[in-house]
Amino acid sequence: MLRVGLTGGIGSGKSAVAARLVERGAVLIDADQIAREVVAPGSAGLAEIVAAFSDRVLDADGALDRAALGAVVFADEAARRRLEAITHPRVRARTAELTAAAPPDAVVVNDVPLLVEVGLAPTYHLVVVVQAAVSTRLDRLVRTRGMDRADAERRIAAQADDDRRRAAADVVLTNDASLTALHTAVDALWERRLLPYERNLRSRRVASPARVDGAVADPTWPEQYARLAARIRHALAPAELRIDHVGPTAVPGVAAEDVIDVQVALPDLADADGALTDRLANAGFPRVPGQWRDDPRPAGGGRWEKRLHGSADPGRPVRLHVRQVDSPGWRHALLMRDHLRADPDRRSAYLLLKRELVDAAPDASGSGTARDPWFDEEYLRAEEWAAQTGWRP
Incomplete structure (x- = not known):
C-alpha cells in the first residue's frame, strides 16, 4: 500500500483535501480523531x-x-x-493498527496536523502539505470556527511555519482560491501521481518519468535529496549507512536532467541483495533488474560493480546507486562531485560539454555523457586536484 502523510497549518484547508481524497478512494486515518479516541x-x-x-x-x-x-x-x-x-x-x-487493516492496494492517507513538528515525514512514501496565507487562515478560523483572533494567532504560532512545512513536502497544494480549484488540484494529484505510485510500489516497478525537453538547474534539488535520504535512512534503520547526493544535481548551478542521484555505501556489496533490496523496494525504491557497473576511470580499469534502484514515484525520478564503501566507483562519484563543486571553471566546461552533446543527440537526454572521452581527461584533473588539496572522500 501507498502511505501518504497529509498535513498543513490550522485553517489551511487540510480537512477539505482529506475529504476529497476519500471521495476519490483513499483510506483516511485521521490523527485528530484517533487523538480523541485515546483520551x-x-x-x-x-x-x-x-x-x-x-x-x-x-x-x-x-x-x-x-x-x-x-x-x-x-x-x-x-x-x-x-x-x-x-x-x-x-x-x-x-x-499502525488501522494501517495494517487497510487493503494491500490502498492509498492510505494519514491526516496528521503535527506531522512536521514531530518528525514523521520520513515514515511516508509521500508527504502532501496544504498551505494558505496566514491572513486567509486567520479569517477562516475567526469567521468559520468562531475562534477568538488572539487565540487563532497563538495556535498558528505554535505550529511549524510555512518554510519548515514546505521543506518536508513532496507536494504542496495551495488553498488560497476556491474549493473547486482545490478539488481540481487534488484530483490531478490522485490520477497522475498517487494511483500510479501505488501500482508501481505494489509491483516493485520503477516509474517511467514524464519526458522533459532540455535541462535546467533546479535550486531545490538539495532539498529534494534531503527528503529522499531521510526516507532511505528510515527504511534501512537501524543500520547507519553513508548516504550521499552525487551526480550532476549535486553540483550547484549545473543544468541536468531532473533525476536525483543518491549513493548508498555498504561495507560489502554482497549485502545489497536480500533484506536491503526488500527494504528499499518497500520504501518506494525498487531494484532495477540486470547487472550494473560504472564506467571505470581511466578506461580499461576493470569492472566497477554496483546495484541500481529507481523510484516508484512518477513525480520524482531517482537513480539510487548501491556501492561498496572505498570501492573505485564509490570514490569516483564523490571525487567528481567535489571537484566540480570546488572549481567554477570545470563546472563551466562540464556545462558546455553537456550542451554540445544534447545538441548533437537531443533524444539521448544526456544519458551517454559519462562515456565521452572528456570524462577521462576530467578524472585526471580531479585526481590532481585531490592530491593538491588533500581531498578525502
Whole structure:
C-alpha cells in the first residue's frame, strides 16, 4: 500500500483535501480523531492527562475539556511537550493498527496536523502539505470556527511555519482560491501521481518519468535529496549507512536532467541483495533488474560493480546507486562531485560539454555523457586536484 502523510497549518484547508481524497478512494486515518479516541472517558490516556494537569482539564461530565486543556498547553511549550508525550505514542500505535487493516492496494492517507513538528515525514512514501496565507487562515478560523483572533494567532504560532512545512513536502497544494480549484488540484494529484505510485510500489516497478525537453538547474534539488535520504535512512534503520547526493544535481548551478542521484555505501556489496533490496523496494525504491557497473576511470580499469534502484514515484525520478564503501566507483562519484563543486571553471566546461552533446543527440537526454572521452581527461584533473588539496572522500 501507498502511505501518504497529509498535513498543513490550522485553517489551511487540510480537512477539505482529506475529504476529497476519500471521495476519490483513499483510506483516511485521521490523527485528530484517533487523538480523541485515546483520551476518551475511562481511557488510560485521559487518566494520565489528569495526573499531569489536574482535573481542571475535565468538564462537568468527566470528559476531557479540550478548550481548557488547549488554554494550558498552547501558552506553555513545556506543557505542550508533556501532553504530546502522553498522546503521541498512543496515536502512533492506533495508527499502525488501522494501517495494517487497510487493503494491500490502498492509498492510505494519514491526516496528521503535527506531522512536521514531530518528525514523521520520513515514515511516508509521500508527504502532501496544504498551505494558505496566514491572513486567509486567520479569517477562516475567526469567521468559520468562531475562534477568538488572539487565540487563532497563538495556535498558528505554535505550529511549524510555512518554510519548515514546505521543506518536508513532496507536494504542496495551495488553498488560497476556491474549493473547486482545490478539488481540481487534488484530483490531478490522485490520477497522475498517487494511483500510479501505488501500482508501481505494489509491483516493485520503477516509474517511467514524464519526458522533459532540455535541462535546467533546479535550486531545490538539495532539498529534494534531503527528503529522499531521510526516507532511505528510515527504511534501512537501524543500520547507519553513508548516504550521499552525487551526480550532476549535486553540483550547484549545473543544468541536468531532473533525476536525483543518491549513493548508498555498504561495507560489502554482497549485502545489497536480500533484506536491503526488500527494504528499499518497500520504501518506494525498487531494484532495477540486470547487472550494473560504472564506467571505470581511466578506461580499461576493470569492472566497477554496483546495484541500481529507481523510484516508484512518477513525480520524482531517482537513480539510487548501491556501492561498496572505498570501492573505485564509490570514490569516483564523490571525487567528481567535489571537484566540480570546488572549481567554477570545470563546472563551466562540464556545462558546455553537456550542451554540445544534447545538441548533437537531443533524444539521448544526456544519458551517454559519462562515456565521452572528456570524462577521462576530467578524472585526471580531479585526481590532481585531490592530491593538491588533500581531498578525502
